[in-house]
Amino acid sequence: MTTHSPGHSAINPGRNAYILILGLVIIFLTLNSASAFPINSVVASNFSGPTDSGELEVFMDGAVNTQLKAHHIPGATVAVVKDGQVIFAKGYGYADIDERKQVAGNQTLFRVGSVSKLFIWTAVMQLAEQGKLDLDADVNIYLKDFQIPSTYSRPITLKNLMSHTSGFEDLAIGGRVFVRSSTDIMPLDEYLKKEMPARVRPPGELTAYSNYGSDLAAYIVEQASGMPFDKYVEQNILLPLDMNNTTFDQPLPSRLASNMSNGYVYEDNAYIAKPFEYLQVWPAGSMSSTSEDMAKFMIAHLQNGKYGNSRILQEDTAQQMHSSLFKNDPGVSGIAYGFLEMNPDKPRVIGHGGDTILFHTQLVLIPESQLGLFISCNEQASESAVNELWQVFMDYYYPLPLSSVHEPISGFEQNAGLFAGSYRPTRSAYTNFEKLASLFQEVRVSPGPNDTLITSQLFQGSKKWIEVKPLTFIPADGLPSRDGLVFGKDSEGHINYLFMKLNPTTAYEKVPWHDDININLSLLGGCILLFLSTLIWPMRLITKRSPWKPKKPATIARLFAGGASMINFLFLVGLISLFLAKPEDAEFLYSITTFLIVLLAIALIAAILALSSVAFAVLAWKNSYWDLSARIHYSLVVLALLAFVWWLNNWNFLGFKL
Incomplete structure (x- = not known):
């Protein structure tokens, strides 16, 4: 977006x-x-x-x-x-x-x-x-x-x-x-x-x-x-x-x-x-x-x-x-x-x-x-x-x-880990779901080979830097450049800020673990796989010889968890389509659209179903609804649903925060 x-x-x-x-x-x-x-x-x-x-x-x-x-x-x-x-x-x-x-x-x-x-x-x-x-x-x-x-x-x-x-x-x-x-x-x-x-x-x-x-x-x-x-x-x-x-x-x-x-x-x-x-x-x-x-x-x-x-x-x-x-x-x-x-x-x-x-x-x-x-x-x-x-x-x-040739200052290798982390721009939303955009603008900093520091951004490649003064870096390629990076410390002396030499309007602040792009992408990947795995449940019902009994507790349990999974998957598809819209055609840029309201409503419904599924997970173990592997699978799906509720709340998708 x-x-x-x-x-x-x-x-x-x-x-x-x-x-x-x-x-x-x-x-x-x-x-x-x-x-x-x-x-x-x-x-x-x-x-x-x-x-x-x-x-x-x-x-x-x-x-x-x-x-x-x-x-x-x-x-x-x-x-x-x-x-x-x-x-x-x-x-x-x-x-x-x-x-x-x-x-x-x-x-x-x-x-x-x-x-x-x-x-x-x-x-x-x-x-x-x-x-x-x-x-x-x-x-x-x-x-x-x-x-x-x-x-x-x-x-x-x-x-x-x-x-x-x-x-x-x-x-x-x-x-x-x-x-x-x-x-x-x-x-x-x-x-x-x-x-x-x-x-x-x-x-x-x-x-x-x-x-x-x-x-x-x-x-x-x-x-x-x-x-x-x-x-x-x-x-x-x-x-x-x-x-x-x-x-x-x-x-x-x-x-x-x-x-x-x-x-x-x-x-x-x-x-x-x-x-x-x-x-x-x-x-x-x-x-x-x-x-x-x-x-x-x-x-x-x-x-x-x-x-x-x-x-x-x-x-x-x-x-x-x-x-x-x-x-x-x-x-x-x-x-x-x-x-x-x-x-x-x-x-x-x-x-x-x-x-x-x-x-x-x-x-x-x-x-x-x-x-x-x-x-x-x-x-x-x-x-x-x-x-x-x-x-x-x-x-x-x-x-x-x-x-001129610049050599990294001594001691960088021992301190390289202090710079590592994800940094988001201060020009971000914090109180509504626009906060999610900052996830894809994060700068990832990690130690590199030969006393270098590597910065990378999603879809934008990476660049190597060398430290020539404390907290001050220049491009490692040795070519003439006006570019540079400077890191800043917070009041407790921790490296928590990243400043780009040629961008005066935005600072970058180190994010907590729950806003880190790698953690978020890994969590989303695991959730999506578990959500899709629930598709085997209706397939099993269809292939069963005995007629489907909708009032059977085990079936209702899967209806709740499977329904929440599919709704979450539908939410993610809608969210991706929203953020991938061409700017001139992205109607949500110009007004709060019905599609956006429906999308947030879907997130809320999925969260309610996910929380309800916790009770069914407890009953599944207490009453031995299925064999051991099926119960483990169901519990993992419920954990994914709960993790996704946390994710929705962390990025302000719950509560119609517009």
């Missing part, structure tokens, strides 16, 4: 780590085309980024067109700014394939997903600059119609919201992020009251990307300014920057609707245009814009709030906004005042990604080079292409030095 709410750029999250392209040769291998652009015509001569717009166009044409072809992407829009000027802006491919309408950088709108959040944070900084907001105050002082519960002694502040350290769980389904039409969108205040997620950790401890927290900040902007959020942004950011082709509106206003790119799904060798997407979390992800408009926003931030004769932030405020606010560990990327640190080393890179179901976007700023890059694509599976494009850009114009 994809739960990338807008922005998992970071993001879903996402699914989903940054793809690192290592060195110029590896760039070409990754792009799968040695002829993507002529090697002799684009030679990076320094580390200041592109300096010639003609050379940059050659580079971009090769890189973007190769990605469009390799990933079956209909269209893309790109802009590069430097030293206060747009040095490149261009559309590629099609905004509408059937109409043969090409993407135009100055005209075609793309959905930018969570890049929208940068406008929330810019608005917050504007109001803080005016003294209307206090970034360190309890956010409850700005909330008139509802309050955030005092779950922990420390209150949530705007700084916590900006750094995604508020401590909220992450909920996505049932219309919490996407809805089917504009009429399904709740007013912002109603949404914030009705869909408030649980506070699951104290604020300021770990990052856990939050659309809800971002929308809460947008609502606070409304309260402090006395204006609807979209109107505030229009008057105080869009108009001063001449961003005339940008809007949060859903659907688009008529003057812009004809310029909106379709979002596509590539399936069965054909491009299928999908309807306009509607987001419930609209301040956090509904913006539609052109690459040229986004270039103006990048210029304003690179110039510390100034664009032409306009200013959206005072210089000191802009510098503060770009500075580091929170890091899970000093050795990893952090979060500024809303901007994400995408590379903590030289050159320092800040920005934000954005994902809807159909559009994927990256906005990248390199302040020391006065350079900005914006990329957006219009196909459901284009997230990896967008990430590859900006990484290719970085590796070409800001190449990494050749790696």
Whole structure:
């Protein structure tokens, strides 16, 4: 299941780590085309980024067109700014394939997903600059119609919201992020009251990307300014920057609707245009814009709030906004005042990604080079292409030095077992059945050969690492890389946290044994085998010469246990079909469906039958219903039923926790 709410750029999250392209040769291998652009015509001569717009166009044409072809992407829009000027802006491919309408950088709108959040944070900084907001105050002082519960002694502040350290769980389904039409969108205040997620950790401890927290900040902007959020942004950011082709509106206003790119799904060798997407979390992800408009926003931030004769932030405020606010560990990327640190080393890179179901976007700023890059694509599976494009850009114009040889630090072999375990992302659900998604996002850590540590994720392969400083790891392959891992200790000194160097929005926490993916998959496998083994019971009844006597206690015992087994198996089949649905067709993402309610009802019925079967197991031994092997088999089935009840409860499938 994809739960990338807008922005998992970071993001879903996402699914989903940054793809690192290592060195110029590896760039070409990754792009799968040695002829993507002529090697002799684009030679990076320094580390200041592109300096010639003609050379940059050659580079971009090769890189973007190769990605469009390799990933079956209909269209893309790109802009590069430097030293206060747009040095490149261009559309590629099609905004509408059937109409043969090409993407135009100055005209075609793309959905930018969570890049929208940068406008929330810019608005917050504007109001803080005016003294209307206090970034360190309890956010409850700005909330008139509802309050955030005092779950922990420390209150949530705007700084916590900006750094995604508020401590909220992450909920996505049932219309919490996407809805089917504009009429399904709740007013912002109603949404914030009705869909408030649980506070699951104290604020300021770990990052856990939050659309809800971002929308809460947008609502606070409304309260402090006395204006609807979209109107505030229009008057105080869009108009001063001449961003005339940008809007949060859903659907688009008529003057812009004809310029909106379709979002596509590539399936069965054909491009299928999908309807306009509607987001419930609209301040956090509904913006539609052109690459040229986004270039103006990048210029304003690179110039510390100034664009032409306009200013959206005072210089000191802009510098503060770009500075580091929170890091899970000093050795990893952090979060500024809303901007994400995408590379903590030289050159320092800040920005934000954005994902809807159909559009994927990256906005990248390199302040020391006065350079900005914006990329957006219009196909459901284009997230990896967008990430590859900006990484290719970085590796070409800001190449990494050749790696020196690193040896593992002494003592690693004795301590390797301390790192072992499964780690789940903090950006997870905890109180409803969405918690199950975290099981398949766990990172498994285990000791490897030759003083290495191995990390693996389900369906995503594995990677080896070596420890070069205490708790700090780099890739073991020795190739130039920006990647890295850092482990963290809890208050008792145990290694309980894993941080990925290039993912500032999510920490990983070691899970208890009952949430470990290996244990869960083994338990499910054993349960399924025992559930299916009950199919021999009706077969025996059919082959018996004597007529079936339904009131016979032994037969009733098998009816209860066998019925519970088959219902559990039916539940698992339904659950798999639910989670394997294509995102654009997964109706449960948009609303609480009848199918979902029935599925949870089935789980409850199966649990009741399973508990009833315990009594029959006792009677089977007391009254010797069958021979010894049959009684052992029945008891094992009942144990599997009880284990499955525990499993259902552990993952919040009992009690209609929606």
